[in-house]
Amino acid sequence: MSAGPRKPFENKIVEWVDSRLPLFTMLDKEYGVFPTPKNFNYFWNFGAIAMFMLVTMIVSGITLAMHYAANTGIAFDSVERIMRDVNYGWLLRYIHMNGASFFFVAVYIHIFRGMYYGSYKQPRELLWIFGVVIFLLMMATAFMGYVLPWGQMSYWGATVITNFFTAFPLVGESVQTLLIGGFSVDNPTLNRFFALHYLLPFVIVGVVFLHVWALHVTGSNNPSGIEPKTKEDTLPFHPYYTMKDSFGILVFVIIYAIFIFFMPNALGHPDNYIPANPMVTPAHIVPEWYFLPFYAILRAVTIDIGIPFTEVTIITAKLGGVLLMFGSIAVLLVMPWLDSHPVRSARYRPKFKFFLLLFVVIVLVLGKVGGMPADVPLFHITENMIFTTTHVAQIATVYYFAFFLVVLPILSRVEKALPVPASIHESVTNCKSSCEGNA
Ligand code: HEM
Incomplete structure (x- = not known):
């Protein structure tokens, strides 16, 4: 806090405190x-x-x-x-x-x-x-x-x-x-x-x-x-x-x-x-609604990842789910560096706006399937193949990460922004400061 001269407060108690601790x-x-x-x-x-x-x-x-x-x-x-x-x-x-x-x-x-x-x-x-x-x-x-x-x-x-x-x-x-x-x-x-x-x-x-x-x-x-x-x-x-x-x-x-x-x-x-x-285990264990998208990501990994043509497993499905769940939050930490587009607001970035709104829809979809039991059948793809809620969660999880790791870096390079106003004043009045006097 600067020790320079300041206007004293009118209230005596406030002034007494402030001259000792400039709260x-x-x-x-x-x-x-x-x-x-x-x-x-x-x-x-x-x-x-x-x-x-x-x-x-x-x-x-x-x-x-x-x-x-x-x-x-x-x-x-x-x-x-x-x-x-x-x-x-x-x-x-x-x-x-x-x-x-x-x-x-x-x-x-x-x-x-x-x-x-x-x-x-x-x-x-x-x-x-x-x-x-x-x-x-x-x-x-x-x-x-x-x-x-x-x-x-x-x-x-x-x-x-x-x-x-x-x-x-x-x-x-x-x-x-x-x-x-x-x-x-x-x-x-x-x-x-x-x-x-x-x-x-x-x-x-x-x-x-x-x-x-x-x-x-x-x-x-x-x-x-x-x-x-x-x-x-x-x-x-x-x-x-x-x-x-x-x-x-x-x-x-x-x-x-x-x-x-x-x-x-x-x-x-x-x-x-x-x-x-x-x-007694409940029929369906679900977390509170605000965790559901992350719970869906956790359950989206259903296969072990290993070395092809061998029995060796490197990442079990369980570990993969946990890593993805933590990764879904950790990726937010690096968002400022994944999106390096010079224009900030989505108002002037129509493509970014589209993909961001799609991201919100996808998070809601993840929330929905996160609250449902795993593998609820939705429809038949072929006679023997059924599309389930787990497939929905898997597709949504891919978009969740692709939004950060693919869409943002690409848009940072290729998106042409709409014209950005010269100042905040201009953005609200639609008027360059020079037209103020003529209004
Ligand atoms: C306990 C939870 C939180 C509290 C009490 C809190 C409080 C605040 C307050 C008072 C402001 C200034 C007013 C405003 O811009 O709305 C602010 C701004 C901001 N907060 Fe939070 N915040 C919380 C959580 C978060 C989280 C989880 C994030 C992001 C992951 C976040 C990101 C931001 C950003 C980026 C700004 C600057 C906004 C701007 O200048 O446009 N905050 N926060």
């Missing part, structure tokens, strides 16, 4: 007068909405933890007690349960916004990478949280997913044993998952801090993807975007509240209201 000067610089592109659309609300959800999850989670018991003998009952006997316990639980889904909704829209408007591109690569790290941490946190109520899906979900670690040669089994604290999912698993589920949100807060710090170094991207050049391209963050963000959060909360109050279990699985039973 208010910093807030004013970063959130008051912070120059922000004036052409933001509602997609730019989702960072603030994600932030709101993070706080909501932490506050409701801490309160739930005051009543929850992380012991396999009583975990399920302690959750039922929260629902029936704790004052407003049902509300707390429904806020937290549905909050996880709405947090993912906000973050998926936030990621899509970043992809569509090219916010991952230079100079915002690190900001994007912090985002991907947050996403990974969110997934780990949500996965462990789902185990805590100790219902059938909690238990079997944890069993299936932690079992995938055994696919890694040499260290796999030890990693799995360390993760679940024994040779099968049990009380030690529940204890360590509870501890980590409590810890990770605070790690997320730390990475969000770095994320927003990096954002304030580069400044925000905007729908036209052009950097602000003059003062007329920007507005002070307050009151314009504090108001717009508050409005966005309000609309989001209304939809969130409709779920909490009128359909609180719509996004969950009924089997999780059955206490965990290691002796």
Whole structure:
């Protein structure tokens, strides 16, 4: 913080604090007068909405933890007690349960916004990478949280997913044993998952801090993807975007509240209201909806890869699935380098827009088949060959990776962009700054 002269604050207490620790000067610089592109659309609300959800999850989670018991003998009952006997316990639980889904909704829209408007591109690569790290941490946190109520899906979900670690040669089994604290999912698993589920949100807060710090170094991207050049391209963050963000959060909360109050279990699985039973495997084990596309990728690999004409297997189908699943997130990390097209926004890149929207459709298809049992027959190709949901997942997985590894690099070289406006001001007014006076 610069030690240069500054206008004193009118409020005596604020001035007293600020002259000793320039907290208010910093807030004013970063959130008051912070120059922000004036052409933001509602997609730019989702960072603030994600932030709101993070706080909501932490506050409701801490309160739930005051009543929850992380012991396999009583975990399920302690959750039922929260629902029936704790004052407003049902509300707390429904806020937290549905909050996880709405947090993912906000973050998926936030990621899509970043992809569509090219916010991952230079100079915002690190900001994007912090985002991907947050996403990974969110997934780990949500996965462990789902185990805590100790219902059938909690238990079997944890069993299936932690079992995938055994696919890694040499260290796999030890990693799995360390993760679940024994040779099968049990009380030690529940204890360590509870501890980590409590810890990770605070790690997320730390990475969000770095994320927003990096954002304030580069400044925000905007729908036209052009950097602000003059003062007329920007507005002070307050009151314009504090108001717009508050409005966005309000609309989001209304939809969130409709779920909490009128359909609180719509996004969950009924089997999780059955206490965990290691002796009874559910007919169909599925993760929460926000994991389904990745679950479909995990199950898409059905054959071992080995040396042709020998019995030697190099990558088992199980390991291949796990590698692809992690790869589907890891590929996001290198997206800024796979797409080196000089134009950021999809507004001026029709081909990129087409392939990106197709990518979104494909992710939805993956989500759909991820939620279905494997190998559901769809139609006959020939009399003996049946096209199944696994084939759909395989084709969709190929496009998922081809979008990043083939489409983006090729488009970076060959796509001819539409004319890009000279400035943000021009993009919103359709008017070069010179025509302002004549309007
Ligand atoms: C806890 C989760 C997250 C929070 C609280 C969060 C918060 C924010 C906030 C407050 C902003 C500025 C406002 C805005 O542009 O919407 C922002 C911008 C951004 N975030 Fe996130 N974020 C989260 C997750 C992610 C993820 C998972 C990604 C990508 C994988 C990501 C990528 C970006 C990018 C690229 C920007 C810059 C946008 C621009 O300038 O156009 N964020 N984030």
